[in-house]
Every structure is written in structure tokens, then in C-alpha cells.
Amino acid sequence: MDPRTAPDVAARTDSASRRRCAVVGLGARARLFTEALAGPYADRIDLVGFCDVNAHRMAVHNGWLTADHPGREPVPAYAAEDFDLMLRRERVDLVVVCSVDRTHDDYIVRALDAGCDVVTEKPMTTDADRARRILAARQRSGREVRVAFNYRYNPVHSAVRELIAAGEIGEVGSVHFEWLLDLRHGADYFRRWHRDKADSGGLMVHKSTHHFDLVNWWLGTEPETVFAQGGLFFYGDEAGGRRGLARPYTRAHGSPAAQGDPFAVHLADSPVLSALYLDAEGEDGYHRDQNVFGPGVSIEDDMAVLVRYASGASLTYHLTAYAPWEGYRVAFNGSEGRLELLVEESTWSRPEARDDAGAEAHTGVRAEGASAVLHGAEVDDEAGRTELLLRRHWERPREVKLPTGEGGHGGGDVRMLQDLFGPQRTTPDPLGRAADAHDGAKSLVTGLAANESFVTGAPVRVRDLLDV
Numbered sequence: 001m002d003p004r005t006a007p008d009v010a011a012r013t014d015s016a017s018r019r020r021c022a023v024v025g026l027g028a029r030a031r032l033f034t035e036a037l038a039g040p041y042a043d044r045i046d047l048v049g050f051c052d053v054n055a056h057r058m059a060v061h062n063g064w065l066t067a068d069h070p071g072r073e074p075v076p077a078y079a080a081e082d083f084d085l086m087l088r089r090e091r092v093d094l095v096v097v098c099s100v101d102r103t104h105d106d107y108i109v110r111a112l113d114a115g116c117d118v119v120t121e122k123p124m125t126t127d128a129d130r131a132r133r134i135l136a137a138r139q140r141s142g143r144e145v146r147v148a149f150n151y152r153y154n155p156v157h158s159a160v161r162e163l164i165a166a167g168e169i170g171e172v173g174s175v176h177f178e179w180l181l182d183l184r185h186g187a188d189y190f191r192r193w194h195r196d197k198a199d200s201g202g203l204m205v206h207k208s209t210h211h212f213d214l215v216n217w218w219l220g221t222e223p224e225t226v227f228a229q230g231g232l233f234f235y236g237d238e239a240g241g242r243r244g245l246a247r248p249y250t251r252a253h254g255s256p257a258a259q260g261d262p263f264a265v266h267l268a269d270s271p272v273l274s275a276l277y278l279d280a281e282g283e284d285g286y287h288r289d290q291n292v293f294g295p296g297v298s299i300e301d302d303m304a305v306l307v308r309y310a311s312g313a314s315l316t317y318h319l320t321a322y323a324p325w326e327g328y329r330v331a332f333n334g335s336e337g338r339l340e341l342l343v344e345e346s347t348w349s350r351p352e353a354r355d356d357a358g359a360e361a362h363t364g365v366r367a368e369g370a371s372a373v374l375h376g377a378e379v380d381d382e383a384g385r386t387e388l389l390l391r392r393h394w395e396r397p398r399e400v401k402l403p404t405g406e407g408g409h410g411g412g413d414v415r416m417l418q419d420l421f422g423p424q425r426t427t428p429d430p431l432g433r434a435a436d437a438h439d440g441a442k443s444l445v446t447g448l449a450a451n452e453s454f455v456t457g458a459p460v461r462v463r464d465l466l467d468v
Helices: 028-039 055-068 080-089 101-113 127-140 155-165 206-217 237-242 270-277 279-286 376-381 408-421 437-456
Strands: 019-024 045-052 077-079 094-097 119-120 145-147 174-184 223-231 303-307 314-323 326-334 339-344 352-354 360-363 386-392
Touching: 019 028, 019 080, 028 045, 028 055, 028 094, 028 408, 045 080, 055 077, 055 237, 055 270, 077 080, 077 094, 077 437, 080 101, 094 101, 094 155, 094 223, 101 119, 101 127, 127 437, 155 206, 155 326, 155 339, 155 386, 155 408, 206 303, 206 408, 206 437, 223 437, 270 279
Parallel strands: 019 045, 019 094, 045 077, 094 119, 119 145, 174 314
Antiparallel strands: 174 326, 223 303, 303 314, 326 339, 339 386, 352 360
16 A cells, blocks of 8 residues: 555554654665564564655565565555655654664654654764754654664673773773774775765764764763864775776676776675665666775775863774774773773685685675675684783783674674663663763764864864754
């Protein structure tokens, strides 16, 4: 049945015991939420609406759900322009936002004003004006906004927070944080819509918002002043041409020039990416496999940031999007010692795919799953290690034994989903992992200030951009 011609349903009632949830933005990331809502949380939440600019992608998600859950009816699918109609007709009281970053604020504000709670993918939004719109709507509506900061739920990151909160290194004076994206993961941001800063806010907003949130959460503070330098060093047409890395194609699919390119992603080799993007191009013309060394890249790939916090601590942060290995190092210097975390998600990047016999096949990223990016145990012999060292003054270094997390993002995804959609906690979370709109704004503003500092070459006072 076409939802636009279906009869209206009575308005939602607050006394209903089950929640009614809709998902807006049905790209690859949405599958984390749709599978959770249709699977382990189906006894608590009814998945009642999909909304997207592309009808084909909604049909793909419905196909997955009905195949995985025999007897399940397809979720009603609404065009983007019918978002408000969906909220009324399906009596929605919870909206999950997974759309392109620059559109988050529009859906969040409309959902809040319609009386819905919201779960939004990070970043909460992409600029200060949009953040103010969300904060104002949250205030006037009284509804809840949760930001899906899954890294807070990673057991490794929880252990860091526990050690700092317990005073194991005393008062924290400084943090040194280096994040490396390898040649698969880093390159992927330059193939997709994220390559346009107007859509994503750049990596300082889209990616680093995770990291800035971690520091805010670990230290229990907020940023005051930001100074940053960054630029496009490796990707883009100028750098690619100068180093002889550029190939003469616009997008990889159907291009002979992309066949030998280790930076190309081949959508047809992945049933998931093919279904969601290649087969959906006829509706919106979006190409998921653009040339990372082609024109049109407006985001940076190498960024250095210095932050001063309200607590008096400072942060030196660096993001590199073209590293030979994937992972991060974080060190906390305190009045009583130092805490050091090393996470190697992959120790190197394989440039070729392999056939079933283990022989080298063709170069280029031949993704078989939902992404061209592999993490942790998925990378087999490329996987690295995780190590947390506590170095207290006058004591031998001590390795802190870490809990292991299963599933995506080091076990953070499953724990976050439980917190978002499971039974309400009877006691407060001692780690305070739930992130609201205020937390989303505090993480966002560091990246926004860094972006401004890139342009002006001067330090930026956070309150001059957004008073959070």
C-alpha cells in the first residue's frame, strides 16, 4: 500500500507500552539500527517507517529484513518530502537519523517538534547554526536527543575512563592523541559524499567528532580554545597528479583505468554495496566509487589541532587519512603518572584481493561486505594489538588487562544499542556513557573551531562559535 494514500491513524498515545520507531537515511550505516530494531529489540520497539531520498535503498533494506525475519511485513517506505506525513500516519515516537550529515538538523528538529525522541548518528550536525537549531528545539520540545557515540561503549575506552576517574594518574595536565586512517579506510572518505565539506563538515567534524567527544568524556571537561592547521596533502587531483598516483577516471565502475588502481573500490564485487548504491544510481545519480585523486575534494586529509580545556588540560591531536596502518595512540600525562593506550586495528594495508586458494587476484578494493573498510579481527593477518600501560611516578610500568569486546567497533556497537533500545536502567551508569544533544554540540564545536582556524591561521575561542 502506498503510505501517501493510506488513511490517517489516530495520534500517538503516551500510554503505549511499545515504542514506534522510524529510520531516516537508509544507507549502509542504517543497517546497524534496522537489524537491531527488527531483531533483539523487536519485543520492545516496532519499526514502523523508512524515509529516504531513494526508494530503491529502502526496498533493499526491506528485502533484507523480510529475508532475515520470515513472515515479517515490509516497513512502510516514505519519500523524503513525506517525512512529516510519516511521523503522523505511523504514530512515530522515536526517530533514528542516519542521513547525510548536513541534513541531520532538519530531521532532528522536525521530529522533536512533532513530539518524538531522536537517536542521531554522529556528527549531530555540521555547523554552529544547525547545532543551535537542534538545541533550541530540544529545549522547547522537552524531548530527548541521543547521539550515537559508540566509542564511549568500547570496553577499552571505558577502562581508560575508569582509571582516570579513579585518580590513577592524578590530575590530567595534557593529552596526546594520534589517529591514523589506513589507505582503505582513509581513502573511502574521498570516494563518497564526505569528500565535499558542505555535506560532511570535513573529517574534523565527521570523523574527529568521535575523538573530541572521547576526550571531553574521559576528562569530564569541555573545550575553550582551539588552534589548528590542516590541508589536503595526499588525496585530490593536484597531489595525485604531482605524485603520479592519479588515474584518468571519474568513478571506478565500468572504467578500464580503475582496474589496476589500488585506491579504487569496485562496487559490483560487493552484493551489499551493489544493492545499496550501484543499483540505486538511476534514482539520484549518486556515485559511491569516485576517484580519490579526482577533482572536487574540499576536505583535508592531514590535520593538527591544539585544544585548551576548561579544566586547564591541553590536547595535541593529529589525524592522518593516508597511513600505512590503522589505529590510534593516546597518552595522558597526570600529576601522578602517565597512561598510554595503543590500538592497532590493522598493521598494514593489503593492496590486492585474493582468490579462494589464497593467490593474488586483481588490485583495487574488492569489497565483499557492506564496506570497503575492514576493522580488527576482520583483517586476519593484518590485525594488530591493543595495549594499555599505566606508568605511575616511582613505579614500574604496569600493563592493564583489558576486557575483550565482540562485534563492531571493538564491542561498542552492541553495548550502545542495548543502552539506546533496551530496558531503561534502574541505576545510573557510573561511566555516564549516554550522550545527549549537549554532548553532541561539545564534540562538534572543537571540529568547527579547527576548521575556522585552518582558514584564519589564528586561535578560535569556542564560545565565539557556539556557547555550549
